[in-house]
Amino acid sequence: MPSAEEKRQRTGLVLPTGFAGLWLLLFCLWLIFNSSLALPILATGVVAATALAWIFTTRSTVWHYVRLTPRTLYHFLAYTGVFFVELVKANVNMLRYVYSPRIDIRPGIVKIRMRLRSPIGRLALANSIALTPGSLVMDVEDDALYVHWLDVRTTDIDEASEMIAGPFEKHLGRVFG
Amino acid sequence: MDILLALVVAVLLVVGGLFALLAAIGIVRLPDVYTRMHAASKAGTVGSSLMLVAAGLHSGEFATFARAFAGVVFFILTAPVAAHLVAKAAHQAGYRLSRGAVCDDMRDKAKN
Numbered sequence: 389m390p391s392a393e394e395k396r397q398r399t400g401l402v403l404p405t406g407f408a409g410l411w412l413l414l415f416c417l418w419l420i421f422n423s424s425l426a427l428p429i430l431a432t433g434v435v436a437a438t439a440l441a442w443i444f445t446t447r448s449t450v451w452h453y454v455r456l457t458p459r460t461l462y463h464f465l466a467y468t469g470v471f472f473v474e475l476v477k478a479n480v481n482m483l484r485y486v487y488s489p490r491i492d493i494r495p496g497i498v499k500i501r502m503r504l505r506s507p508i509g510r511l512a513l514a515n516s517i518a519l520t521p522g523s524l525v526m527d528v529e530d531d532a533l534y535v536h537w538l539d540v541r542t543t544d545i546d547e548a549s550e551m552i553a554g555p556f557e558k559h560l561g562r563v564f565g
Numbered sequence: 566m567d568i569l570l571a572l573v574v575a576v577l578l579v580v581g582g583l584f585a586l587l588a589a590i591g592i593v594r595l596p597d598v599y600t601r602m603h604a605a606s607k608a609g610t611v612g613s614s615l616m617l618v619a620a621g622l623h624s625g626e627f628a629t630f631a632r633a634f635a636g637v638v639f640f641i642l643t644a645p646v647a648a649h650l651v652a653k654a655a656h657q658a659g660y661r662l663s664r665g666a667v668c669d670d671m672r673d674k675a676k677n
Contacts, residue, residue, distance in 0.1 A: 417635065420631045420632060420635050421632060421635065423627075423628030423629075423631060423632070475607075475611065478607050479584065479587075479607055479608060479611050482587060482591065482603065482604060482607055482608050483587060483608075485591075485595075486587055486590055486591040486594060486595070486604060486608075487587070487590070491594060491595065491596070493595075493600065495596075495597070495599065495600050495662060496662065497599075497656075497662070514645070514649065515641070515642065515645045515646070517645075518606055518644075518645030518648055518649060519606065519607060519610065519641065519644075519645055522603060524599065524602055524603055524606065524645075524648055524649065524652055525645075525649050526599075526649070526652050526653055526656060527653055527656075536599045536600075536602075536603075536652060538600060538603050
């Protein structure tokens with residue numbers, strides 16, 4: 389991050405990239421868990437959130453890719469919507485497989501490609517894939533994901549990528565890059 | 566209003582219980598460890614999430630509901646990671662896919 393480095397030289401001190409977002413997230417979680425606005429609790433929350441956010445943003449680059457703008461917020465909400473629809477579909481499918489008299493599945497491990505670059509975006513994509521219709525991430529290798537598919541419909545890498553990762557990548561790409 | 570809330574809570578509890586049962590039956594009926602992880606990760610997550618939301622609604626306090634909802638979020642964040650690790654460990658240990666399996670790109674990769 390050359391710009392942050394320049395700022396550091398000019399002003400002496402600058403917050404690490406992604407610090408504000410992570411701090412806000414941690415502090416909100418703290419408020420939810422305590423559900424109280426008493427001064428000691430607020431003060432403890434501020435100190436704990438600052439310490440954790442400082443450690444995680446200076447020691448790892450994972451949080452640097454999260455950008456907080458209205459546009460990313462909109463795409464994150466859209467992604468959440470897509471995710472819940474897929475989650476319901478996944479469970480109805482599961483219901484059909486498991487309660488049917490004869491289990492009719494064609495399992496297999498297929499390789500798919502992903503376009504996401506940032507580690508946290510890939511984490512979100514892998515987690516989403518695991519919770520959606522009949523797919524479970526087995527391994528990551530460069531740009532490829534190995535996915536265990538409960539009902540293999542195609543072994544072609546491009547078609548499979550579109551079917552498994554397609555619904556999420558559009559929104560996740562805008563949020564995490 | 567009270568009876569409506571009670572009805573919603575009851576429906577959430579029963580549906581959540583049904584999904585937990587689905588996960589359990591799935592683990593018994595499906596053929597190998599990978600397909601079983603599908604049942605455990607998906608149906609298990611949804612079952613426990615629905616019951617947590619029901620508990621939060623029943624309390625009638627926003628604070629309790631917020632905590633229950635945070636529990637749901639953490640479930641969604643962590644359950645897939647656990648399922649992924651179990652499946653990956655099984656594959657590395659050489660556990661085969663069930664006989665009906667169509668393809669295994671990961672084994673082909675290991676061979677090359």
